[in-house]
Amino acid sequence: MPVALLLSAFLVGFSSMIGQIVLMRELMVVFYGNELALGLALGAWLLWGSVGSWALGKTADSVKNRTRLISLIQIALPFILSISIFAARSVKLIFKLTPGQIMGLPYMIGSVFLVLSLYCLTLGYLFVLVARSVASSTDRLSSGVGKTYLFEGLGASIGGLLAGLILIRMLNPFEIVAVVGTVCFLTALILQVPHRDPIPIGLSTLFLALLICSIPPGIPEKLNEFSSTIQWRGMKVEENRNSVYGNIVVTSYDSQYNFFENGIWVFTSGDRLSAEESVHYVMLEHPHPKNVLLIGGGLNGSGNEVLKHGIGKLIYIELDPTLVRIARRYLRDELKFLSDPRVKLIHTDARFFIKRTKERFDVIIINLPDPHTAMLNRFYSLEFFKEANRILNPGGIISLSLTSSENYLSFEQRELLRSIQRTMFKVFPDVVVLPGGVNFIIGQKPDGRNLTLNPSVLISRLKERKIQTLFVSEYYIPYRLTPDRVDYLRKVLEKPGKVRLNRDYQPIGYFYDMTLWSSQFRQRTEGGRLAGWITGVRTWHLAALILIVSAVGFLLARRLNREGISGI
Known part of the structure; x- marks a missing residue:
């Protein structure tokens, strides 16, 4: 079994977990630290990932040069992650909302699914491509799939620890993307060593060189500053820093400074x-x-x-x-x-x-x-x-x-x-x-x-x-x-x-x-009726809903199993 393929499986988990942490923190700023956004984001992450694995994954067997496609997607990952960060910081501009305005639930749901769609779809598809390639290189299908999951999980664990303990504390989001990009470009190169495919080798070499050259002039920092001006348009952003507890932004107007934590206004000087x-x-x-x-x-x-x-x-x-x-x-x-x-x-x-x-x-x-x-x-x-x-x-x-x-x-x-x-x-x-x-x-x-x-x-x-x-x-x-x-x-x-x-x-x-x-800023949810309806929900209502959904899922799974529908 080629070690480069297992390294590719590792990369799926590594880039997935780091990207998830970065994008979750970006969305927390957009949604003023509201934990509900985390639940929505995790749900959207799983949904888009499954769509990428299931819908796009159906084409995996028909791909003639699967190794080339894997390498090209690996090369594209850091660019897609950068686009997703820009999308998160542009959400309020897209929905024509003002900076500092607290978003209602409809905007929250739409934003989460929009921002995470491209990156999660790509990762889902990449996982299927790698899994099929690993499985086809071994005599035992179960062994190949098992090793794919093992190395993907290992990559996710290491990526999560690295991001949580080091990267978030020391680097801005685009500098973290540079770290992910370095790993992606190197993995694409290693994967193509036995195949000598000039297109992915040339692209990964070129982008790796450009990435290294972008560090001294501070291109990632400039991208961070530029995207911050979009997110906080109309304000002069003096500082945008991550800490263990969240994101801190300082904006200014004349001699007055405004401090925000996770998108929430904290105080104004003077x-x-x-x-x-x-x-x-x-x-x-x-x-x-x-x-x-x-x-x-x-x-x-x-x-x-x-x-x-x-x-x-x-x-x-x-x-x-x-x-x-x-x-x-x-x-x-x-x-x-x-x-x-x-x-x-x-x-x-x-x-x-x-x-x-x-x-x-x-x-x-x-x-x-x-x-x-x-x-x-x-x-x-x-x-x-x-x-x-x-x-x-x-x-x-x-x-x-x-x-x-x-x-x-x-x-x-x-x-x-x-x-x-x-x-x-x-x-x-x-x-x-x-x-x-x-x-x-x-x-x-x-x-x-x-x-x-x-x-x-x-x-x-x-x-x-x-x-x-x-x-x-x-x-x-x-x-x-x-x-x-x-x-x-x-x-x-x-x-x-x-x-x-x-x-x-x-x-x-x-x-x-x-x-x-x-109920503010054109986001009325008919507060009285909504509050009365939700506060009237009891635990047994939720338990009944979970039971019904579980029963439907079980019956659907049995039907699909009888029809012989299966996959990785």
């Missing part, structure tokens, strides 16, 4: 209003805050605002150290708090920290984006509130925020806000919600119960602490807490009706947020 509001309302609710835990969002200046309250200690949790390193290159004033001896910066998962810490806090500030993803939803769940309650001192306070609107809440906004507020109320018996463009939900331990929406109390504490602010002032607080707004929000939250609690393993907040964003 945004004093957001920095002040995320901190001062909750800090003023506590009569004497000393120990504070800040989870995320400190790099926009929130950390500086916390220190104005004369605290004794601030622990700041930021999961990704790469984000902090990049922020240091663009920000100065916003990061002054990091050099204060009262501040301790910890890079870890906040849920993990809260479960393990022996520290106790007067105030916990959750300064994270809305529950756009299952990972973010963990900080809005019943289980999280119980864990946070454990590390709060008597009278301790917790705060989080949800994007809202000033004077009117849509059905989707009401459902999300009521779910999170009611979930927090299950743990903290004293909960207040501040009206405005951002709703701040503040809860206090049972032994506190002195939260207020009275502007006079908050202004009094602001003056007592001699805090200098630009926005959250004695003039702005009464405007934010006008009686009509407070009364409207109270009626919304107290409206009779069933409210689903948000839990780790029943992330209804995640669903409500997705429904909310799908």
